Amino acid sequence: MHEKTLAELSAGLAAGDFSSVELTRHFLDRIERLDGRLNSFISVTAEQALAQAEAADARRAAGEAGPLTGIPVAHKDIFCTRGVRTSCGSRMLDNFISPYDATVVERLDAAGVVMLGKTNMDEFAMGSSNETSYYGPVRNPWDTECVPGGSSGGSAAAVAARLAPAATGTDTGGSIRQPAALTGITGLKPTYGRCSRYGMIAFASSLDQAGPMTRTAEDAALLLGGMAGFDERDSTSADRPLDDYLSGLDAPLQGLRVGLVREFMENDLDPGIAAATQAVIDELKRQGAEIVEISLPNVHLSVSAYYVVAPAECSSNLSRFDGVRYGHRCEDPRDLEDLYKRSRSEGFGAEVKRRIMIGTYALSAGFYDAYYIKAQKVRQLIAADFRAAFEQVDVIASPTAPETAFRIGQKTDDPVSMYLQDIYTIAVNLAGLPGISIPAPQSGGMPTGFQLIGRLFDEARLLNVAHRIQQETDWHTLAPEGF
Amino acid sequence: MSLTTEDVEKIAHLARLAIGPEEGEALSHDLSNILDLVAQMEAADTADVTPMAHPLEMNQRLRPDRVTESNQRERYMSNAPLAEDGLFLVPKVIE
Incomplete structure (x- = not known):
């Protein structure tokens, strides 16, 4: 069953080939x-998942199922899930049981989606390799x-290994x-404001x-x-109908x-990445698309x-973690300042501290x-x-990442080299635009990605172009051996 | 751009982070490198540019000022590291 896509699973559930519990x-x-x-998982919520699956099957029996009813999905551990630990990959929130659901979780829950668990991630979504997780x-x-890349590395690895048919992620500079x-x-970052940020633990609010x-x-x-x-609980949610x-x-x-x-195509682009990008461009041409070279002079x-x-924005958002109301608290604080400083220093990892410090300096x-x-x-x-x-x-194309997956530990001593992982994705967040990454031909036996960027709220077109490419090619069907 | 360990200590205090001596040196190195990366944007001519406050150029929405939530103090305080009688406890601030 894990070989099937979400769409195929949805059809299988509708046809009664298998139940959501199965x-x-x-x-x-x-x-x-x-x-x-x-x-790839921080928490697996097996008991709740089976209860949700039973409810989904009952809903189907009552004739009230939608296309997502009974489909198992994993949530990035940045989304608040009521009654379930929501750690954001941090020691700071290791003991945090969310008292409420994020809107994204609540909506999928209402559609009958089954939550398998919460996926691993870079701490507070700060990282491009999933190595900063507690x-x-x-x-x-x-x-x-x-x-696996990051920060949504657990979600990516789980979907790639067929441990979940699909997962949620978040993207501040390329993290999906x-x-x-x-x-x-395949990973889509929608237009800023398209999905509610309510209950999604904040990193950089104007980009998340x-x-x-x-x-x-x-x-x-x-x-x-x-x-x-649209969600009125998120003040920057886009109040426009869904396509x-x-x-x-x-x-x-x-x-x-x-x-x-x-x-993006000059500046000593990796030859394997260049070839992969060209192969997708050739497929677009074959289907009648016109390729135009464009310039983004400030990119x-x-x-x-x-x-x-x-x-x-991170230094401002993370000032809420004070060891008082929730989250990690140090032992035996001498005074209030000691409570703040030690709770935060023990609770946050090195990369989060670096970003808080840079932000604090820039705002001072x-x-x-x-x-x-x-x-x-x-x-x-x-x-x-x-x-x-x-x-x-109509759409803009580029590689997604400058290289294929690198070795664990290879870039951890050099934050700036890690930051350059996102050179093709960050501009999209800064402009608030939607962007999708789809598999391109492999390079050296490892996956590569092809990025399509759209106009504001033009997700439907990105999905159309990506789907048409996937109808005629098989790069997205490759699966890792042993999983 | 290079930050001294004194700069780092000052920033750490503003951010309410405790930084050990060894950590301070590593941080001054890393933060200086990051600020060098950031300095590349100085080359851009932004004399007549309005800063971008929001990607969608929309105004902050207002909502009617009315009660919509029920009181769930106990549930929301259940994550508190130290609480008593509906109050969060911290070390004594005023002697």
Whole structure:
């Protein structure tokens, strides 16, 4: 059953080929047998999952099932789940039992989705390798000596290894797309504001966005339909109707204008990544798309602007962890300051501390204009580059990540080299645009990703283009051996 | 851009983080490297650019000021490390 896509499982449930309880048991059994090699889950919620599956089967028997009813899904451990530990990959929240559900979780729950458990992640979503997790690194099912990417590395590894048909992820600078690329799955970061941030533990509030991580674009369309939509509990939620992500999936690509970013294709691009990108471009051409070279003149400033905006917002968001109301508290504090300092220093790992410090510095008296305001201006330039490009083209294409999965430990001593993992994805978050990563041909036996970027709220078109590519190619069907 | 260990100590205090001496040196090295990366944006001419506050250029939504939540103090306080009679306990602040 784990060989089937989410869409196939949905059809199988509807046809009565198997029940949700059978399906859920099958995936729980796979997690139990195989996840010891990957560490992709922080918590497995077997008992609740089986109860939800029973309820889903009853709902189906009553004729009230939808396309997602009874489908098992794993949630990134950044989403609050009522009554279940929500750790965000941090010692700080190791003991935190969420008193409420995130909107994304609540919506999927209402659609009848079964939660298998909570997936591992970089601590507070800060990382590109899933090595900053308090619960240990996640391993890439394609080569367990390698990282799966991050921060949604647990979700990516679980879907790639067929331990879950689909998972939720979040993406602040590439945290859905880069791990999707490194593990050979499909990952969509929707437009900023499309999925509610309510109950999604905040990292950088002007960039954070939730999205689906699946095997195919069709599955991403199905899952996004259950996750997205306006939510009055999120003050930056987009108040506009949801598109039907499924109806246009098969639209032909004849005449589609695809922009290839010049700046991303030069600068000593890895030859394996370049070849993989070219193969997908060739497929687009074969289907009648027109390839146009475009320029994003300020895109090279993305990483530097991001490493002001994201840490600044992180330092503000993470100031709530004070050892008083919830989360880790140090033993025997001498006074209030000691309580704050030791609780935070014990609770946060090294990368989180680095980002809090950079953000604190950038926001401190005398530096605010030079850093935060300057970065927000650069962000405007980058967004304007995209607006200009979208006057010429319908979608923009690039590699997702600059290289295939690297070895565990290879980049942990050099934060800046880790940050450069996201050079192709970060600009998309800064501009608030939707972006999808789909599998491209492998390089050296390891997965690569192809990124498509769309206009604001043009998720349906990204899913259409991705789906059409997947209808004619088999890169997304490859599965790692031994799982 | 390079930060001294004194700078690092000052920033750590502002962020309410306790930093050990060895950690301080590693941090001053790492943070200086990150600030070098950040300095690349100085090259951009942003003289007439309005800072971007929000990717969607939308205004902050307002809602009517009315009670929508029920009181669930006990549930929300169940994660508190130290609480008594509905109060969060901290070390004595005023002698």
